[in-house]
Amino acid sequence: MAESKQVVLRTEHLKSFYILDMQGTQKVVKAVNDVNLEIYENEIYSIAGESGCGKTTLLKTLFNEIVPPQRLVDGKLYYRINSEEVDVTTFSAEEKRKLRMEYISYIPQGSMSVFNPVIKIKGTYEDFIGSHVEVKNRDEIFAIARERIQELGLPKNVLDVYPHQLSGGMRQRVTIALASSLNPQIMIGDEPTTALDVVVQRGVIQMLKDIQKKLKNTIIMVTHDMGVHANIADRIGIMYAGKIVEEAPTEKIFDMPLHPYTQFLINSLPKFGDKTMRESVPGSPPSLADLPTGCPFHPRCPHVKDICREKMPETIKVDAEHKVACWLVEEEFNG
Amino acid sequence: MDKLLEANNLTKRFSQGNVISRAILTAVDNINFYIKPAEIFTLAGESGCGKTTTAKMILGFEEVTSGQLLRNGEPQTDKEKAWITEGVQAIFQDPFSTFNPMRRVDAYFHETVYNFKLAKTKKDAIDWIDQKLQLVGLTYQDVAGKYPSEFSGGQLQRISIARALLTDPKLIIADEPVSMVDASLRMSIVNLFKQLRDELGVSILYITHDLATAYYVSDRIAIMFRGKIVEMGSVEDVLMNPRHPYSKLLRDSIPQADPNLRWDSRVTLAELEHEEYSRKGCRFAGRCPEVMDICKTVVPPDVRIDDVFVHCHLYEELEEA
Amino acid sequence: MKVLRDLFRDYRFTVSFVVLVFIVTMAVLSFFSPYDPTLWHVVPRDMPPSSEYVMGTDSNGQDIFWQATFAVRNSLIISLISGIVSRVIAILVGMIAGYKGGNIDRVLMFIGDSLLVIPLFLIFVMLAMMIREHMNLVTLGLMLAVFGWAWDARLIRSMVLSLRERDFTMTAILSGTGTLKLVIREYMPFTTPLIFSTLINNMSWAIGLEITLAILGLVNLNIPTLGTMLNWALFYQSILLGRWWWILTPVILSLLVFIALYWFSVSISEYLDPRTRIQRVGA
Numbered sequence: 001m002a003e004s005k006q007v008v009l010r011t012e013h014l015k016s017f018y019i020l021d022m023q024g025t026q027k028v029v030k031a032v033n034d035v036n037l038e039i040y041e042n043e044i045y046s047i048a049g050e051s052g053c054g055k056t057t058l059l060k061t062l063f064n065e066i067v068p069p070q071r072l073v074d075g076k077l078y079y080r081i082n083s084e085e086v087d088v089t090t091f092s093a094e095e096k097r098k099l100r101m102e103y104i105s106y107i108p109q110g111s112m113s114v115f116n117p118v119i120k121i122k123g124t125y126e127d128f129i130g131s132h133v134e135v136k137n138r139d140e141i142f143a144i145a146r147e148r149i150q151e152l153g154l155p156k157n158v159l160d161v162y163p164h165q166l167s168g169g170m171r172q173r174v175t176i177a178l179a180s181s182l183n184p185q186i187m188i189g190d191e192p193t194t195a196l197d198v199v200v201q202r203g204v205i206q207m208l209k210d211i212q213k214k215l216k217n218t219i220i221m222v223t224h225d226m227g228v229h230a231n232i233a234d235r236i237g238i239m240y241a242g243k244i245v246e247e248a249p250t251e252k253i254f255d256m257p258l259h260p261y262t263q264f265l266i267n268s269l270p271k272f273g274d275k276t277m278r279e280s281v282p283g284s285p286p287s288l289a290d291l292p293t294g295c296p297f298h299p300r301c302p303h304v305k306d307i308c309r310e311k312m313p314e315t316i317k318v319d320a321e322h323k324v325a326c327w328l329v330e331e332e333f334n335g
Numbered sequence: 336m337d338k339l340l341e342a343n344n345l346t347k348r349f350s351q352g353n354v355i356s357r358a359i360l361t362a363v364d365n366i367n368f369y370i371k372p373a374e375i376f377t378l379a380g381e382s383g384c385g386k387t388t389t390a391k392m393i394l395g396f397e398e399v400t401s402g403q404l405l406r407n408g409e410p411q412t413d414k415e416k417a418w419i420t421e422g423v424q425a426i427f428q429d430p431f432s433t434f435n436p437m438r439r440v441d442a443y444f445h446e447t448v449y450n451f452k453l454a455k456t457k458k459d460a461i462d463w464i465d466q467k468l469q470l471v472g473l474t475y476q477d478v479a480g481k482y483p484s485e486f487s488g489g490q491l492q493r494i495s496i497a498r499a500l501l502t503d504p505k506l507i508i509a510d511e512p513v514s515m516v517d518a519s520l521r522m523s524i525v526n527l528f529k530q531l532r533d534e535l536g537v538s539i540l541y542i543t544h545d546l547a548t549a550y551y552v553s554d555r556i557a558i559m560f561r562g563k564i565v566e567m568g569s570v571e572d573v574l575m576n577p578r579h580p581y582s583k584l585l586r587d588s589i590p591q592a593d594p595n596l597r598w599d600s601r602v603t604l605a606e607l608e609h610e611e612y613s614r615k616g617c618r619f620a621g622r623c624p625e626v627m628d629i630c631k632t633v634v635p636p637d638v639r640i641d642d643v644f645v646h647c648h649l650y651e652e653l654e655e656a
Numbered sequence: 657m658k659v660l661r662d663l664f665r666d667y668r669f670t671v672s673f674v675v676l677v678f679i680v681t682m683a684v685l686s687f688f689s690p691y692d693p694t695l696w697h698v699v700p701r702d703m704p705p706s707s708e709y710v711m712g713t714d715s716n717g718q719d720i721f722w723q724a725t726f727a728v729r730n731s732l733i734i735s736l737i738s739g740i741v742s743r744v745i746a747i748l749v750g751m752i753a754g755y756k757g758g759n760i761d762r763v764l765m766f767i768g769d770s771l772l773v774i775p776l777f778l779i780f781v782m783l784a785m786m787i788r789e790h791m792n793l794v795t796l797g798l799m800l801a802v803f804g805w806a807w808d809a810r811l812i813r814s815m816v817l818s819l820r821e822r823d824f825t826m827t828a829i830l831s832g833t834g835t836l837k838l839v840i841r842e843y844m845p846f847t848t849p850l851i852f853s854t855l856i857n858n859m860s861w862a863i864g865l866e867i868t869l870a871i872l873g874l875v876n877l878n879i880p881t882l883g884t885m886l887n888w889a890l891f892y893q894s895i896l897l898g899r900w901w902w903i904l905t906p907v908i909l910s911l912l913v914f915i916a917l918y919w920f921s922v923s924i925s926e927y928l929d930p931r932t933r934i935q936r937v938g939a
Binding site for chain 1: 382487488489490518519520521522524526544547548550551574575584585586589590591594595596597598601602
């Protein structure tokens with residue numbers, strides 16, 4: 001099954017840094033540091049990591065929106081457009097704009113800032129859709145919007161209210177409906193369910209899955225909640241200090257985590273009916289502006305060895321679908 | 336029974352608007368609970384259920400509309416605010432906003448020691464502070480002269496706990512203490528609560544929406560919905576065998592970190608959340624899968640089954656004599 | 657020292673700093689003046705600039721350069737009294753209104769808003785006419801101060817309102833800190849840049865108003881200020897009679913003071929606000 005899947009988004013050694021000039025001294029924040037991804041059609045790929053690991057920057061880079069002080073330092077980013085792989089990093093602003101909404105769309109975390117607070121929801125729909133589709137009149141735009149809203153089981157009248165009249169959960173669902181309205185190939189979500197109540201979060205996850213099933217497209221999302229990953233993702237990438245340290249299908253990540261960081265993340269989660277002692281990862285995450293040498297996890301790793309302090313391990317394929325970057329695993333496999 | 340803190344028919348109403356149109360919102364509606372010495376008691380629920388308002392009333396940041404707060408069985412009056420700061424301390428959700436970003440962190444420690452006259456000399460003060468910081472795995476040297484931005488979220492939350500411990504409080508109120516801490520550091524904070532309870536005999540009122548950590552850390556739990564406690568009892572009883580339909584929904588909606596436990600049923604969300612506050616009968620009646628006619632008109636009674644209180648009509652007949 | 661070096665990277669700060677040093681030096685020089693500024697006919701009248709009279713002399717028989725040193729000093733004194741006194745009022749009103757809230761807030765803000773909506777200039781003209789005999793540097797400065805705090809008090813209040821909701825306010829209360837200490841220790845660091853920049857804005861506002869009132873002849877014309885110098889120059893038709901040195905000296909000095917104060921305030925508040933620093937880097 002895996003072989004037949006088409007790659008829809010691919011990156012090669014993607015590096016995106018923030019270069020800040022703090023009163024004369026230059027500070028480089030290595031937020032995305034050599035990331036290689038292959039994301040397939042018709043899947044939900046989710047990226048796990050803690051705050052300050054560069055996951056939001058990675059999403060912005062994948063969305064091909066790089067605003068100073070963020071800079072694309074190195075690497076390539078390919079989208080598959082009309083069955084042809086295109087390097088989109090060279091695109092002009094106008095070409096990038098054309099891809100948005102239609103080919104790739106973005107779901108932000110705080111849905112309040114998406115909608116202009118003084119115009120009705122349908123005004124925002126008009127702005128977003130009207131600038132991308134050639135339509136003769138507003139009625140056509142609203143027809144597109146209404147259809148999607150009904151399919152997703154949202155109340156019909158949401159288009160006619162102001163943003164503050166909706167609850168946070170409803171607003172987030174309308175945002176997702178808006179992002180999906182032009183049937184994009186790829187939808188990117190930055191913590192789309194964080195800051196929502198658990199029951200509402202469940203509703204939003206349910207809706208994301210519904211959309212993905214219907215459009216058979218790709219959703220790339222970021223969240224720090226392993227429970228959300230387990231429920232929604234087909235494949236998971238674990239991000240630590242600007243790098244993807246492990247990647248595998250969801251079941252494999254949870255059944256057989258290989259990287260010590262992943263092991264900690266999964267084993268530290270409390271479960272109902274099990275009160276045995278859980279341990280956190282010791283230490284704190286490193287600053288992206290001042291990374292340790294070698295493997296960035298080595299200061300916190302209980303299995304640290306000399307080589308970990310000196311060299312960053314290569315990403316190796318444990319099997320067709322499971323990749324990991326760790327010296328422990330490297331040794332086990334290569335001798 | 337020994338009760339460190341007891342809430343009797345505690346109610347808080349907010350009124351919004353002006354003289355002409357005034358809306359009254361009952362944020363906390365007649366709730367009763369108690370906290371024993373050396374126990375971790377969880378108030379769980381979604382945003383807007385009144386859990387933070389309850390905490391603020393205990394801390395004296397909000398006035399009580401009606402009802403009483405008793406400490407060691409005696410009414411708590413406004414004049415005895417000293418107990419609120421010495422006997423009850425609090426830690427907050429966002430560790431980065433707990434301390435003023437423009438002030439050094441140790442200033443708060445020295446101020447607390449000075450204000451409560453905990454030490455006579457500067458050296459005694461530092462010893463006292465160091466002793467409390469060691470309880471959370473830090474030392475005075477780690478903290479002295481540093482600004483909040485020099486620490487990680489997990490460290491700051493530990494420092495915040497150490498500051499709360501300075502006055503040797505009997506009760507610590509922790510409002511969503513781990514929801515903004517990184518996943519990889521979360522359990523170290525939660526484990527600290529257990530340690531404080533077991534080693535120092537401190538009680539903790541743990542306020543959270545995360546039922547999984549609540550199960551892991553606490554002894555008893557109360558689940559709140561729209562200002563009411565809908566179910567209360569030991570965590571084993573309430574979370575392993577939830578009785579109230581809302582508790583069941585909440586328990587089932589926690590995303591489990593296990594791909595084999597994905598949700599298979601669908602969930603209905605409230606369309607108009609505000610309307611739920613002003614419902615006549617049971618406030619959950621609009622979404623309850625087991626709703627009956629009586630739920631829409633009559634406020635359910637507090638039913639007691641095996642040491643668990645359930646606020647639901649379903650169990651009315653089962654009540655033990 | 658590092659702060660100064662960073663500030664001097666901004667050309668606006670460098671220029672305004674140099675000009676302000678020049679202005680202050682002039683004000684200090686007034687103490688070494690060979691002439692009494694209130695006496696007339698101490699030097700020959702209407703002399704153009706020369707090596708003896710650097711900026712010439714006027715029709716009252718006064719040396720314009722030394723007269724200007726007194727004018728700058730007095731204008732600065734008025735603006736400093738106005739600026740500092742109105743800051744004290746603005747801080748007190750803003751902090752109390754913001755922290756206490758409720759009815760105290762309503763009353764204080766009602767007074768402040770009333771000051772904002774009434775036509776201040778007319779009030780000044782009326783007041784100046786009423787107390788003309790008692791008008792000196794201090795009373796003029798105080799008069800401007802009493803009417804110049806309302807907008808800044810509102811700014812401080814809105815800042816305190818948002819700071820009050822931050823968790824560290826509760827941390828301070830739980831640490832046993834009293835209200836006064838809390839406001840000073842927790843909120844002052846946030847409001848200092850604002851207070852500083854409004855201080856400078858208020859000073860240039862006060863200098864401008866003093867000039868306006870002086871040209872209308874509503875202040876004691878025997879005290880040399882930038883405004884009264886202009887008044888005398890206009891009174892003796894110095895433009896028509898070609899005595900350009902007389903009218904240009906106060907005009908150029910006033911312009912220099914305004915521009916210097918404005919750039920000084922802008923460059924320092926940009927330096928103190930980290931957000932604008934990042935923006936400049938990104939551009």
